[in-house]
Amino acid sequence: MGLASTGDRFHVYDTTLRDGAQQEGLSLSVHDKLAIARHLDELGVGFIEGGWPGAIPKDTEFFKRAQTELGLSNASLTAFGATRRPGVRVEDDPLVRALVEAETPVVTLVAKSHVGHVKRALRTTLDENLAMVAQTVAFLAGLGRRVFLDAEHFFDGYRRDPGYALAVVRTAAEAGAELVALCDTNGGLLPDDVGEIVAAVNDGTGIRLGIHCHNDTGCAVANSLAAVDAGATHVQGTLNGYGERTGNADLVTLVANLELKRGLQVLPDGALREATRIAHAVSEVTNVVPYSRQPYVGASAFAHKAGLHASAIKVDPDLYQHANPEQVGNDMRMLVSDMAGRASIELKGRELVSRVTDRVKALEAQGYTFEAADASFELLLRAEADGVSPQFFEVESWRVITESRPRSEAQSEATVKVRAGGERAVVTGEGNGPVNALDHALRTAIGTLYPEIDKLELIDYKVRILDAAHGSDAVTRVLVEMTDGKNSWETVGIGANIVEASWEALVDGVTYGLLRQGAELPR
Numbered sequence: 323m324g325l326a327s328t329g330d331r332f333h334v335y336d337t338t339l340r341d342g343a344q345q346e347g348l349s350l351s352v353h354d355k356l357a358i359a360r361h362l363d364e365l366g367v368g369f370i371e372g373g374w375p376g377a378i379p380k381d382t383e384f385f386k387r388a389q390t391e392l393g394l395s396n397a398s399l400t401a402f403g404a405t406r407r408p409g410v411r412v413e414d415d416p417l418v419r420a421l422v423e424a425e426t427p428v429v430t431l432v433a434k435s436h437v438g439h440v441k442r443a444l445r446t447t448l449d450e451n452l453a454m455v456a457q458t459v460a461f462l463a464g465l466g467r468r469v470f471l472d473a474e475h476f477f478d479g480y481r482r483d484p485g486y487a488l489a490v491v492r493t494a495a496e497a498g499a500e501l502v503a504l505c506d507t508n509g510g511l512l513p514d515d516v517g518e519i520v521a522a523v524n525d526g527t528g529i530r531l532g533i534h535c536h537n538d539t540g541c542a543v544a545n546s547l548a549a550v551d552a553g554a555t556h557v558q559g560t561l562n563g564y565g566e567r568t569g570n571a572d573l574v575t576l577v578a579n580l581e582l583k584r585g586l587q588v589l590p591d592g593a594l595r596e597a598t599r600i601a602h603a604v605s606e607v608t609n610v611v612p613y614s615r616q617p618y619v620g621a622s623a624f625a626h627k628a629g630l631h632a633s634a635i636k637v638d639p640d641l642y643q644h645a646n647p648e649q650v651g652n653d654m655r656m657l658v659s660d661m662a663g664r665a666s667i668e669l670k671g672r673e674l675v676s677r678v679t680d681r682v683k684a685l686e687a688q689g690y691t692f693e694a695a696d697a698s699f700e701l702l703l704r705a706e707a708d709g710v711s712p713q714f715f716e717v718e719s720w721r722v723i724t725e726s727r728p729r730s731e732a733q734s735e736a737t738v739k740v741r742a743g744g745e746r747a748v749v750t751g752e753g754n755g756p757v758n759a760l761d762h763a764l765r766t767a768i769g770t771l772y773p774e775i776d777k778l779e780l781i782d783y784k785v786r787i788l789d790a791a792h793g794s795d796a797v798t799r800v801l802v803e804m805t806d807g808k809n810s811w812e813t814v815g816i817g818a819n820i821v822e823a824s825w826e827a828l829v830d831g832v833t834y835g836l837l838r839q840g841a842e843l844p845r
């Protein structure tokens with residue numbers, strides 16, 4: 323366990339699922355959180371903070387499901403929670419109990435380290451706060467958990483009363499905390515301030531330090547780097563810089579800077595090359611449009627202005643870019659070489675690769691995305707390799723109407739006309755929405771011929787309206803996730819409206835599912 327190539331000497335700690343989820347407009351289901359955790363594990367982070375069990379019901383469920391559904395190969399799962407409440411015994415605090423029940427190898431406790439916050443927000447005494455830190459850390463460490471401490475508002479607290487802020491750090495370490503992460507919770511600091519204070523704490527205590535920065539001055543990544551320069555060996559951040567207000571330190575930028583600019587290996591070998599793909603795949607799960615100017619992994623990060631530089635770039639790209647985009651997987655639509663069908667592409671040789679690349683580029687220009695739609699990509703690969711798309715049924719037409727009556731829920735009715743097994747079927751299906759109705763109609767139409775369809779279930783559905791390209795209307799993109807009870811896969815569809823896009827994704831999802839079930843393709 324742990325980072326195979328970097329050991330425990332440097333920690334990359336992700337808090338997308340806890341602090342990142344505070345972002346305005348971002349709402350993650352338990353299913354989403356599990357999917358993001360898998361992506362983070364693939365990126366090779368050492369720790370994934372899953373949420374606050376006990377305080378947030380969805381997070382309690384996440385940790386429960388993670389025990390059986392999440393097999394992590396790099397990362398250790400971490401539960402977040404507060405020190406015990408003032409005036410109660412640690413073993414009687416229900417939130418501390420919930421941390422234990424989350425059964426994670428690591429627990430991160432947040433504690434106050436600012437005298438003003440202890441008195442006014444916590445409404446307790448400075449001594450009681452130290453007792454809360456000591457007893458909660460010791461209790462969890464005594465149960466065999468690795469305990470990290472997040473010292474909230476540390477920098478502001480240190481400026482107000484450095485002696486007390488340091489006492490919190492020392493108390494935690496003496497009670498058994500492995501490290502103390504210093505938090506710029508209000509995000510108001512600049513790099514020189516952070517460097518100075520981290521160096522002072524490092525010199526004054528010798529305790530292992532971490533850094534947790536918010537981006538309110540636009541310096542979260544720079545502040546984190548300053549902390550590392552001053553001796554911190556544990557960095558916290560979120561994928562794509564998600565977080566409340568202006569966000570947290572963008573873990574992707576931070577890690578790329580540490581590896582490529584500081585020469586510090588913090589991820590397993592080769593993992594950084596997956597950064598672009600993973601950053602984009604996570605944005606499909608969060609349904610937050612990727613920021614094209616995001617450093618390293620944004621679509622524009624290595625896009626050069628045409629004209630003066632264009633010909634010179636061809637001669638020597640190093641003259642015009644600060645890093646090689648391949649190091650972060652951001653070259654020329656990294657998709658083809660990185661996706662699931664890699665082995666089969668390589669076998670079919672270069673010609674197929676270039677055909678698939680062209681096809682992917684053309685489809686992406688229309689609004690498709692394949693980073694999160696593994697099944698659609700595999701269908702596309704098969705089509706290019708075999709010269710024909712796998713097709714269990716031929717769609718003649720479909721139609722759906724939605725009826726709304728006063729005092730009753732809207733109902734949809736779909737009519738689907740398909741040809742399958744030499745027969746033409748015209749069937750209707752009802753549902754609580756147009757996609758549901760189409761799904762039912764399609765199942766009826768081909769269920770006799772392909773009974774395997776009964777095993778397939780639509781489990782997730784995401785819609786994104788893409789900005790209109792030049793001179794055209796906005797495009798709707800739908801990602802559908804289906805399962806056969808054992809595995810799940812995602813497909814993509816686009817269209818002028820949600821129903822059209824959904825139908826395409828649905829047909830792909832069913833086709834892929836039938837292939838997986840071993841249904842026989844008509845000759």
Ligand SMILES: [Zn+2]
Pocket residue numbers: 341507534536
């Ligand atoms: Zn925070």
